[in-house]
Amino acid sequence: MTVPERQATLDANHVEERRKGSFARMLRNPLGLGALVLLTAVVMLGLLEPVLSAHDPNFSSLTAVNTPPFSPDYLLGADQYGRDIWSRSLVAINVSVISGLLGAGVAVSIGTVFGLISGYVAKRTDAALSWLFNLVMTFPALILVMILYPITGGDYKIMMGVFGIFISAGIFRLVRNLVLGVRNELYVDAARVAGLSNVRILSRHVLYAVRGPIIIASAFLAVASIGIQAGLAFLGLGSSQLPSFGLMAGAAFLNIYQHPIQMLWPSLFLAVMTGALVMLANAYRDSLAAPNAVPKKPRTHTVVPPIEETGATDSAASIDGNQDQARSKGNLLTVRNLRVEYPQADGTYRSVVKGVSLDVNLGEVVGVVGESGSGKTQTAFSILGLLPRQARVSADLLEIAGEPISAQDDRTLRRMRGSALAYIPQEPMSNLDPSFTVGSQLIEPLTAGMSKKEARATILALLARVGIPDPLRTFKSYPHQISGGMAQRVLIAGAVSSRPKLLIADEPTTALDVTVQAEILDLLRDLQGEFGMGVLLVTHNFGVVADLCNRVVVMKDGEMVESGDVRSIFHAPSKEYTQQLIAAILDENTTRSDPPAAAPSALNKEHAR
Amino acid sequence: MFSFMIRRLGHGVVLILIVTAITFFLTYGAGIPVATNILGKNATPEAIAKLEAQLGLDLPMGQQYLNWLINAVQGDLGRSYFSNEPVVDAMATRLPVTLSIVFVAAALMLILSTILGVASAARPGILDNILQFISVITFIFPTLILGLGMVFLFAVSLKWVPAVGYTDLSDSPTRWFAGVILPAIVLAIGGIAALAAQIRGSMIDELEKDYIRTLRSRGVPERSLLLKHALRNAASPAFTTFSLQFIGMFGAALFAEKIFALPGYGTYGYQATVTGDLPALLGASLFGILIVVVVNLLVDLANGWLNPKARLT
Numbered sequence: 001m002t003v004p005e006r007q008a009t010l011d012a013n014h015v016e017e018r019r020k021g022s023f024a025r026m027l028r029n030p031l032g033l034g035a036l037v038l039l040t041a042v043v044m045l046g047l048l049e050p051v052l053s054a055h056d057p058n059f060s061s062l063t064a065v066n067t068p069p070f071s072p073d074y075l076l077g078a079d080q081y082g083r084d085i086w087s088r089s090l091v092a093i094n095v096s097v098i099s100g101l102l103g104a105g106v107a108v109s110i111g112t113v114f115g116l117i118s119g120y121v122a123k124r125t126d127a128a129l130s131w132l133f134n135l136v137m138t139f140p141a142l143i144l145v146m147i148l149y150p151i152t153g154g155d156y157k158i159m160m161g162v163f164g165i166f167i168s169a170g171i172f173r174l175v176r177n178l179v180l181g182v183r184n185e186l187y188v189d190a191a192r193v194a195g196l197s198n199v200r201i202l203s204r205h206v207l208y209a210v211r212g213p214i215i216i217a218s219a220f221l222a223v224a225s226i227g228i229q230a231g232l233a234f235l236g237l238g239s240s241q242l243p244s245f246g247l248m249a250g251a252a253f254l255n256i257y258q259h260p261i262q263m264l265w266p267s268l269f270l271a272v273m274t275g276a277l278v279m280l281a282n283a284y285r286d287s288l289a290a291p292n293a294v295p296k297k298p299r300t301h302t303v304v305p306p307i308e309e310t311g312a313t314d315s316a317a318s319i320d321g322n323q324d325q326a327r328s329k330g331n332l333l334t335v336r337n338l339r340v341e342y343p344q345a346d347g348t349y350r351s352v353v354k355g356v357s358l359d360v361n362l363g364e365v366v367g368v369v370g371e372s373g374s375g376k377t378q379t380a381f382s383i384l385g386l387l388p389r390q391a392r393v394s395a396d397l398l399e400i401a402g403e404p405i406s407a408q409d410d411r412t413l414r415r416m417r418g419s420a421l422a423y424i425p426q427e428p429m430s431n432l433d434p435s436f437t438v439g440s441q442l443i444e445p446l447t448a449g450m451s452k453k454e455a456r457a458t459i460l461a462l463l464a465r466v467g468i469p470d471p472l473r474t475f476k477s478y479p480h481q482i483s484g485g486m487a488q489r490v491l492i493a494g495a496v497s498s499r500p501k502l503l504i505a506d507e508p509t510t511a512l513d514v515t516v517q518a519e520i521l522d523l524l525r526d527l528q529g530e531f532g533m534g535v536l537l538v539t540h541n542f543g544v545v546a547d548l549c550n551r552v553v554v555m556k557d558g559e560m561v562e563s564g565d566v567r568s569i570f571h572a573p574s575k576e577y578t579q580q581l582i583a584a585i586l587d588e589n590t591t592r593s594d595p596p597a598a599a600p601s602a603l604n605k606e607h608a609r
Numbered sequence: 610m611f612s613f614m615i616r617r618l619g620h621g622v623v624l625i626l627i628v629t630a631i632t633f634f635l636t637y638g639a640g641i642p643v644a645t646n647i648l649g650k651n652a653t654p655e656a657i658a659k660l661e662a663q664l665g666l667d668l669p670m671g672q673q674y675l676n677w678l679i680n681a682v683q684g685d686l687g688r689s690y691f692s693n694e695p696v697v698d699a700m701a702t703r704l705p706v707t708l709s710i711v712f713v714a715a716a717l718m719l720i721l722s723t724i725l726g727v728a729s730a731a732r733p734g735i736l737d738n739i740l741q742f743i744s745v746i747t748f749i750f751p752t753l754i755l756g757l758g759m760v761f762l763f764a765v766s767l768k769w770v771p772a773v774g775y776t777d778l779s780d781s782p783t784r785w786f787a788g789v790i791l792p793a794i795v796l797a798i799g800g801i802a803a804l805a806a807q808i809r810g811s812m813i814d815e816l817e818k819d820y821i822r823t824l825r826s827r828g829v830p831e832r833s834l835l836l837k838h839a840l841r842n843a844a845s846p847a848f849t850t851f852s853l854q855f856i857g858m859f860g861a862a863l864f865a866e867k868i869f870a871l872p873g874y875g876t877y878g879y880q881a882t883v884t885g886d887l888p889a890l891l892g893a894s895l896f897g898i899l900i901v902v903v904v905n906l907l908v909d910l911a912n913g914w915l916n917p918k919a920r921l922t
Contacts, residue, residue, distance in 0.1 A: 135624060135627075137853065139628065139856070139897075139898065139901055140856050140857060140859050140860030140897065140901070141860065142857075142860030142861060142863060143859070143860045143863075143875075143878065143893075143894070143897050146863070146878060146879060146882050147632055147635075147636070147878070147882060147890060147893075147894050148635060149882045149883070150636055150641055150882060150885055150890075151635050151636070223751075226751070227751030227752065227753065230751065230753055230754075231751070231752065231753045231861075231863075231864050234753055234864070234867070235863070235864070235867055235879060236883070237879075237882075237883070246753070249753065249754070249757060253757060253868070256757075256760070256761060256765060257765060260761060260765065263757060263761065267750075267754045267757065267758065270751065270753075270754055271750055271754060274750075274751060275745070278745055279745060282741075282745065384826055386822050386825060386826060388817070414828070415828075417825065417826050417827065417828045418826075418827050418828015418829070419828065421826075422826065422827070423823065423826035423827075425819060425822070425823050427819060430818065430819040430820060431819045431820050431822075431823040432820055432823075433820045433821075433824065433838050433841075433842070434820075434842065434916075434917065434918065435838070435841045435842050435915065435916065435917060436838070436841075441824065441838075444824075444827075444829055444833065445824075445827040445828045445829050448828070478917040478918075480917070480918050491823065494823075494827055495826075495827070497827075498827065498828065
């Protein structure tokens with residue numbers, strides 16, 4: 001076995017292990033176990049029909065007409081034709097089970113086979129198959145089954161098979177999309193390099209990865225098939241000699257004013273079967289999702305109130321080294337011992353920012369530098385209050401423009417965003433709302449304080465100021481109609497439109513072409529001088545820091561490595577890590593290729609670089 | 610956008626041709642003894658042959674389909690073999706019934722699932738659990754059982770609304786609504802949970818996107834983030850799901866019509882299929898596919914309006 005193949009098998013085994021694990025987990029879920037027991041019990045009743053049946057299910061006894069339930073000899077009573085409801089129910093269980101198996105079986109077989117082919121072969125085959133299945137999907141399956149009734153002759157097994165074909169489009173799309181996703185994942189590549197045949201790759205590796213969702217979908221398809229079979233029989237499409245719940249419901253419906261209880265039995269059996277299937281599928285889905293589940297803690301921006309101000313600054317000062325010890329009046333931003341944690345699957349918390357302290361003074365540019373996963377973006381977002389819900393933030397002190405940001409008070413931060421505080425993101429295109437014009441989304445925050453007309457004039461002037469050649473045209477454009485460089489200028493205009501005191505820029509040039517990078521940095525420098533803003537600049541590039549910043553904080557693995565004046569650190573870095581970052585400037589001739597460090601994914605991207 | 614719509618229309622015409630052709634060849638090719646059915650078992654072979662010639666059943670299949678198609682384009686779908694009523698007339702009286710319940714159901718579904726989906730995306734927790742619960746419940750009770758249960762509860766036990774019957778909207782809007790609301794609820798319930806789950810999912814996806822964070826950083830209120838920006842972007846996939854639900858409801862309307870004894874499109878198609886009334890069956894399937902094509906076209910239009918990128922193609 002070659003190394004790649006073994007790797008592929010290992011991964012597949014891993015999936016398999018997880019699947020077994022998830023099955024066991026499902027059984028530990030009381031709902032899942034209960035559903036399984038219930039379903040098995042009903043199916044067993046059907047299988048034991050020859051033993052348990054008390055009467056011929058089609059035999060009409062004149063003396064038994066409308067016998068109430070729990071009579072001797074007639075457990076569930078008899079219907080208006082004097083037929084034993086219990087015996088009929090047992091046969092009907094079998095009809096329902098076979099309908100479910102047939103409908104779901106046909107749909108899953110057809111959908112899976114063609115989905116695998118379509119997703120894996122792609123190109124024209126995919127286009128053709130997708131078109132075909134989309135066509136099938138847009139037509140109501142029930143009406144088709146009905147149209148075809150004269151041909152199927154009312155045999156419920158054939159009808160369910162036909163129904164299965166028509167509902168296979170859902171499975172097809174599911175499998176195709178999953179395969180497209182899995183297709184380019186490493187282990188398939190590895191298997192392909194190892195020379196495995198396509199069929200083997202499809203059946204062994206890809207199928208392993210997609211079987212979970214298929215199992216869940218089949219349960220729902222079986223439910224749909226059982227429901228449709230009952231519906232068709234209720235309408236009278238099918239043999240009147242074969243007892244089924246639909247037929248029984250139809251007979252009872254005619255009798256609903258006199259003996260409504262007869263309606264209960266077919267409804268109850270159907271509900272138990274479909275309900276158990278749905279609950280089983282839900283339990284299985286939950287158990288599949290369990291390893292990644294995040295315990296819900298809808299706590300947002302929790303900042304621990306400053307304990308002892310002096311004590312806090314003391315501890316910070318020790319990290320901050322030679323930096324200005326106390327926070328002087330006029331400090332724009334003061335952060336002491338900031339921590340950010342994320343909940344893990346096992347219920348523990350994992351720190352991504354471990355006690356960061358920094359200051360930004362009026363008119364000063366402070367760089368936060370470090371590689372991906374160093375916690376620098378998390379630091380920036382926690383100051384902005386823009387971390388995802390599940391993040392836990394605490395700090396001994398967090399003060400913006402002289403206002404302390406205290407515990408459970410999101411309101412102060414919300415007020416500051418859009419006034420004192422502004423943010424420039426990393427990836428320009430994804431940070432504009434694709435459905436609205438550039439102008440309308442830039443104006444929106446301003447209209448709280450001024451008329452629409454004024455806001456429009458302000459934005460147009462700003463767009464010109466940030467170097468956009470035809471402001472009006474850009475104003476009226478949708479985000480996908482402008483270039484990345486233009487989009488970043490738009491975002492900068494949006495950030496400074498509120499005349500902020502503190503601007504937090506998260507890798508503002510990283511996603512741009514090298515030529516554009518320099519222009520944007522120049523623009524930032526100009527605007528900073530013009531507006532007299534304090535800037536916190538997050539970057540992985542020491543070159544940018546040397547270019548723009550007065551002071552710098554170096555971060556690694558969520559901790560501060562060193563901080564101080566840019567010039568002194570640049571010329572005499574005290575830590576080896578800082579030296580490496582400075583040395584890396586020379587290598588920095590292309591744009592960074594890893595994706596922007598969005599909050600949760602940042603956790604997994606630690607070693608991406 | 611214009612050429613896009615033209616393409617979709619062309620797609621629709623192809624779809625109509627395919628479905629009617631399949632229906633035609635399958636039903637006419639099934640060898641149903643139409644003339645015998647009409648005239649009865651004791652009819653003489655001569656009488657049967659005469660009727661077959663009269664109905665054009667003795668022509669080659671392709672010729673028959675072509676004749677049907679040519680007449681159909683001119684608005685003539687033939688007459689029912691049994692009632693002799695023109696199929697077009699029957700559709701004109703029966704479709705409004707079915708469309709009434711389907712439209713009311715669609716409106717119910719759209720409103721309720723948007724509220725549920727948006728709310729549970731904005732506030733995970735209790736609402737989310739309620740949504741899960743509703744989805745299990747609606748799956749447990751298939752349309753059929755739900756319908757029967759509703760008839761029993763509201764019409765038989767509580768006597769709040771008439772159990773059966775349809776009043777035309779132009780005759781009495783209130784009685785129309787009373788007759789339509791129960792079947793509409795029955796139809797809608799199955800779709801509400803699924804559509805709400807879809808809206809919830811795409812809302813959560815959108816709310817986690819970068820542009821929301823950036824807008825939030827500029828002080829855009831949460832309400833606007835949720836209802837203007839995220840909802841607008843989440844609407845497109847939701848509309849696609851909604852169109853599938855709508856088409857599904859059009860099929861499921863058959864059960865509702867039967868349970869509530871409404872003289873609708875589904876019942877007509879059902880009778881045609883049971884009796885082997887080929888012109889009626891073919892007409893019903895033509896209108897079915899027409900509605901599918903129209904709904905898909907409307908959804909494309911809506912998506913084009915929602916999504917500036919789609920507008921250009």
